[in-house]
Amino acid sequence: MSSDLPPLRSPLDLERVLEFEFVRATENAALNAIHWLGRGEKELADAAACNAIYGVFDILDIRGEVIIGEGIKDDSPGILVGEHLGTWKPGSPRFDIALDPIDGTTNIAKGTPNSISVIAAAQKPDGAPTAMMNIPSFYSHKLAYGPAVKRALKEKGDRNFLDMPLKEVIEFIADALGKKVRDVVVVTMDRPRHAQIVKEVRDCGAALRMITDGDIAAAVAPSLPESGVDMYVGMGGSPEAVLAAAALKCLGGDMDVRMWFHNEEHRAEVAASTSEEEMNRTYRSDDLIIGESALFCATGISDSPLLPGVKIIGHRIETHSILMRSRSGTIRHIHASHDLDRKVVPLRE
Numbered sequence: 001m002s003s004d005l006p007p008l009r010s011p012l013d014l015e016r017v018l019e020f021e022f023v024r025a026t027e028n029a030a031l032n033a034i035h036w037l038g039r040g041e042k043e044l045a046d047a048a049a050c051n052a053i054y055g056v057f058d059i060l061d062i063r064g065e066v067i068i069g070e071g072i073k074d075d076s077p078g079i080l081v082g083e084h085l086g087t088w089k090p091g092s093p094r095f096d097i098a099l100d101p102i103d104g105t106t107n108i109a110k111g112t113p114n115s116i117s118v119i120a121a122a123q124k125p126d127g128a129p130t131a132m133m134n135i136p137s138f139y140s141h142k143l144a145y146g147p148a149v150k151r152a153l154k155e156k157g158d159r160n161f162l163d164m165p166l167k168e169v170i171e172f173i174a175d176a177l178g179k180k181v182r183d184v185v186v187v188t189m190d191r192p193r194h195a196q197i198v199k200e201v202r203d204c205g206a207a208l209r210m211i212t213d214g215d216i217a218a219a220v221a222p223s224l225p226e227s228g229v230d231m232y233v234g235m236g237g238s239p240e241a242v243l244a245a246a247a248l249k250c251l252g253g254d255m256d257v258r259m260w261f262h263n264e265e266h267r268a269e270v271a272a273s274t275s276e277e278e279m280n281r282t283y284r285s286d287d288l289i290i291g292e293s294a295l296f297c298a299t300g301i302s303d304s305p306l307l308p309g310v311k312i313i314g315h316r317i318e319t320h321s322i323l324m325r326s327r328s329g330t331i332r333h334i335h336a337s338h339d340l341d342r343k344v345v346p347l348r349e
Helices: 015-036 042-057 105-110 147-155 166-177 192-204 215-223 238-251 264-271 276-280
Strands: 063-068 094-103 115-124 139-145 185-189 207-211 231-237 254-260 295-302 311-313 316-325 330-339
Touching: 015 042, 015 094, 015 105, 015 115, 015 295, 015 316, 015 330, 042 094, 042 105, 042 115, 063 238, 094 105, 094 215, 094 238, 105 115, 105 295, 115 215, 115 238, 139 215, 139 238, 147 166, 147 254, 166 192, 166 231, 185 192, 185 215, 192 207, 192 231, 215 231, 215 238, 231 238, 238 254, 238 295, 238 316, 254 276, 264 276
Parallel strands: 063 094, 185 207, 185 231
Antiparallel strands: 094 115, 115 295, 139 231, 139 254, 295 316, 311 316, 316 330
16 A cells, blocks of 8 residues: 555645644643533543544545544544544545544543643545554553664564563563663553553563553553553553554554453454454554554643643643654644743634
8 A cells, every 4th residue: 555655755745734733722722621621521521622623624625534532442422433524625635543632531530740732643545445444352462662672573583472471571672672670661540451461461570550540651651761661461452542543653663452342242242243363463553554654643731651731821832743654753842931922723613
């Protein structure tokens, strides 16, 4: 598929021009959702973020199809799989889009750290199959790591981390990073289902950091040197795995992902339309984001390992965003100051 995309420096490579519109959407989502921070209304916060994202795309000349959308796990209202974003004018560029208007809705409701607005996209030629994979299970077992670990895997023979004891994985990562095991920082979500992960990390002596929600930022963190995180592991949302995979493709890191089932009823539901081989398959970023095109952008709402949160200072709001593009390898950190007396956040309303 990649050979059909415009050359990297071609004027037809509209991905270069449009990437800033995607980050404008996450900025506006953060600006519209910040007023719900700590108010105990996660659904209203999510709706505010969705409304702001719709507002940007409603005036953007693209043909975007939502491959990974809101409301998959918890039936919350939002931007759903299959929706069309953009004006869909004939001849406008096509994009597969994955988004989470707020990753960490519980956190924003409680006023705690680790909530971001995030969008990933992949450009595709007319007539091409999807550029993103939608994992059919609600949850996946995920283990994310940075570029140095990915290089070590390639040099030492590819290994499937999900099939290895966690102690061996941590030792491998420590060796790849030139660290002692005790200095390896592992992040997981604070969930009862992760009790064995917590025990194994502590038993081997690695440093453990637990988060309450928002595993996209946590999965991306090992690929950002300044984050202080070396590995993310846990069973979290499958849509979030695809969003994180887009970022890791841009950053040069990777993750091992496999479907995980929280009950037998859901396993049977997925098995009705998915082969046993696929259900047991381990995916990497290139399997989830297909081809060379990938955009990833996120804006902090409350502070996270990935980004500082929104700061309201008098009549101004400061936002921090990250924008990545795999074809060029460019990573932009965007610190914006918004004048509340002049700023207009476009809304679908």
